[in-house]
Amino acid sequence: MITLEKVTKTFLNNKLAFEAVKETSLTIEKGEIYGIVGYSGAGKSTLLRLLNGLERPSSGKIVIDNSELTPLSKKELRKERQSIGMIFQHFNLLWSRTVLENVCFPLEIAGIKKADRIERARELIDLVGLSDKAEAYPAQLSGGEKQRVGIARALANNPKVLLCDEATSALDPQTTDEVLDLLAKINEELNVTIVLITHEMEVVRKICDRVAVMNKGEIVEEGSVLHVFREPKQEITKRFIKQDRETDNKETRQALTELKQAYPEGQIVQIFFQGNNVGSPIITRVSRECDCDINIIQGSIQSTHNTPMGTLIVQVLGDQDKQDKALALFKTYPVEVEVIQKDV
Amino acid sequence: MFNQLYVGSILAEYTNLEEVSWDRLWTATQQTLYMTVISVILVFILGLILGLLLYETRHHQTIWSVALYKIVSVFVNIFRSIPFIILIVLLIPFTKAIVQSMTGPSAALPALILSAAPFYARLVETGLREVDKGVIEAAEAMGASKLELIFKVYIPESLPSIIAGITVTAISLVGYTAMAGVIGAGGLGNLAYLEGFQRNRASVTLVATAVILIIVFVIQFIGDRWVSYIDKR
Numbered sequence: 001m002i003t004l005e006k007v008t009k010t011f012l013n014n015k016l017a018f019e020a021v022k023e024t025s026l027t028i029e030k031g032e033i034y035g036i037v038g039y040s041g042a043g044k045s046t047l048l049r050l051l052n053g054l055e056r057p058s059s060g061k062i063v064i065d066n067s068e069l070t071p072l073s074k075k076e077l078r079k080e081r082q083s084i085g086m087i088f089q090h091f092n093l094l095w096s097r098t099v100l101e102n103v104c105f106p107l108e109i110a111g112i113k114k115a116d117r118i119e120r121a122r123e124l125i126d127l128v129g130l131s132d133k134a135e136a137y138p139a140q141l142s143g144g145e146k147q148r149v150g151i152a153r154a155l156a157n158n159p160k161v162l163l164c165d166e167a168t169s170a171l172d173p174q175t176t177d178e179v180l181d182l183l184a185k186i187n188e189e190l191n192v193t194i195v196l197i198t199h200e201m202e203v204v205r206k207i208c209d210r211v212a213v214m215n216k217g218e219i220v221e222e223g224s225v226l227h228v229f230r231e232p233k234q235e236i237t238k239r240f241i242k243q244d245r246e247t248d249n250k251e252t253r254q255a256l257t258e259l260k261q262a263y264p265e266g267q268i269v270q271i272f273f274q275g276n277n278v279g280s281p282i283i284t285r286v287s288r289e290c291d292c293d294i295n296i297i298q299g300s301i302q303s304t305h306n307t308p309m310g311t312l313i314v315q316v317l318g319d320q321d322k323q324d325k326a327l328a329l330f331k332t333y334p335v336e337v338e339v340i341q342k343d344v
Numbered sequence: 345m346f347n348q349l350y351v352g353s354i355l356a357e358y359t360n361l362e363e364v365s366w367d368r369l370w371t372a373t374q375q376t377l378y379m380t381v382i383s384v385i386l387v388f389i390l391g392l393i394l395g396l397l398l399y400e401t402r403h404h405q406t407i408w409s410v411a412l413y414k415i416v417s418v419f420v421n422i423f424r425s426i427p428f429i430i431l432i433v434l435l436i437p438f439t440k441a442i443v444q445s446m447t448g449p450s451a452a453l454p455a456l457i458l459s460a461a462p463f464y465a466r467l468v469e470t471g472l473r474e475v476d477k478g479v480i481e482a483a484e485a486m487g488a489s490k491l492e493l494i495f496k497v498y499i500p501e502s503l504p505s506i507i508a509g510i511t512v513t514a515i516s517l518v519g520y521t522a523m524a525g526v527i528g529a530g531g532l533g534n535l536a537y538l539e540g541f542q543r544n545r546a547s548v549t550l551v552a553t554a555v556i557l558i559i560v561f562v563i564q565f566i567g568d569r570w571v572s573y574i575d576k577r
Contacts, residue, residue: 078487088481090478092476092479095501096574097500108484305424
């Protein structure tokens with residue numbers, strides 16, 4: 001669907017060349033939700049803008065749905081952009097237009113007749129759940145509502161691709177979830193390929209199928225979200241994943257200290273589950289077979305786009321033999337086991 | 345000494361309304377309104393075009409836009425800097441050539457327009473610069489052409505500044521018409537100068553001033569109302 005071949009982008013700033021995107025190749029499949037994660041200045045914004053020609057590449061080839069962007073004239077590029085929707089961190093709605101008129105805007109540019117424009121715009125406003133706000137002005141809407149308008153507007157011309165530029169970064173956690181759910185729904189129902197850039201790993205985990213980690217203009221790691229989350233290779237990727245678990249971790253650490261005081265014996269073990277294993281009764285089996293008590297300290301499930309991922313922190317009690325046996329037994333199951341605290 | 349008699353005689357001078365010829369006041373008011381309305385309309389059109397040109401060529405991408413920006417910007421700066429009373433005198437030969445006359449309300453128009461349009465162009469440019477860059481990017485991402493950008497984004501999104509700008513400009517144009525009046529353009533300035541000053545009739549000057557104030561207040565009122573009606577931010 002989208003292919004980048006050895007694409008580079010160099011900016012000239014006061015005669016100093018700055019390579020915002022270093023030679024990058026990338027393939028994004030049709031119907032996929034693809035995340036690009038990186039800190040600010042990593043080049044992800046430029047990379048996203050290369051996909052709709054807001055930035056032209058310095059070298060390399062960009063193909064979207066079998067049409068190559070690079071050789072297009074300005075006029076052809078404008079035409080092409082009508083089939084690529086884009087939403088923004090700060091929504092970028094026209095304050096001078098109502099919600100309905102904002103959604104009509106791209107349809108005007110595409111030269112759709114007025115009656116048809118309004119009909120289509122109303123459909124989209126229904127889709128994003130803002131039917132009662134059609135006549136409101138952006139200034140009267142909340143952040144989440146504004147982003148819904150942005151999404152409706154981006155979908156107006158039935159795009160093949162939807163580009164999301166930090167679309168949830170200006171929203172609170174709950175609104176972020178709502179907007180992400182909406183994006184997932186659009187991806188599923190309309191089969192729109194979504195490319196999103198973000199600095200929040202949480203966003204990637206929640207809706208992306210695949211992810212690329214960008215650092216200093218390069219994609220340093222790429223793969224399915226589950227894979228990257230389970231086996232991050234690069235230091236920067238690990239940092240992003242850690243940041244996603246940060247809040248959980250703080251509470252856990254506190255719980256661990258308290259538990260250590262209450263039950264000074266035993267071993268504390270962290271178990272990662274994935275997909276189908278989330279449902280299997282591993283804990284009770286181990287407990288029964290090894291004849292040891294297992295105390296559950298903390299458990300959490302993080303949802304990813306398709307499969308859940310679970311983490312369980314348990315305390316294995318009993319004498320040393322039993323503990324070792326239990327640990328060995330855990331490792332026979334398709335879960336990841338990590339002893340995070342030995343006897344203290 | 346300011347004794348009561350003295351104050352009384354000043355008041356009597358200002359309030360001696362018998363000296364005011366209401367016919368001539370009405371004619372002068374019509375002339376002032378004519379000069380103001382025509383020049384405001386032309387200044388609005390010209391200033392908007394110049395403002396858009398300034399804004400568009402500001403980024404200096406090609407040699408043409410650099411040249412255009414320089415030309416427009418020099419033109420704007422020169423005409424904005426010349427004191428109006430000098431400009432009107434300076435333009436007399438030019439005025440004669442195009443209006444076929446150097447007195448009367450129409451003869452004031454070239455100077456009024458040339459001095460106010462560049463001023464307004466700068467106000468328009470400032471207004472355009474305040475348009476959210478993100479919104480422009482969004483419109484570009486939708487495939488909007490330059491013309492669509494101008495008419496669907498730049499102008500509507502900076503309309504409050506554009507209207508507030510023309511209100512300020514219209515008010516200074518009323519002031520300019522009075523100056524033009526002194527050197528023969530007619531209107532309320534002319535009335536105040538000829539009848540009020542030269543014939544020493546303070547009441548005429550006072551009445552002319554009152555009418556000018558009313559015109560200015562009305563313009564300000566309409567401008568303010570209009571801006572608050574269209575500003576949905």
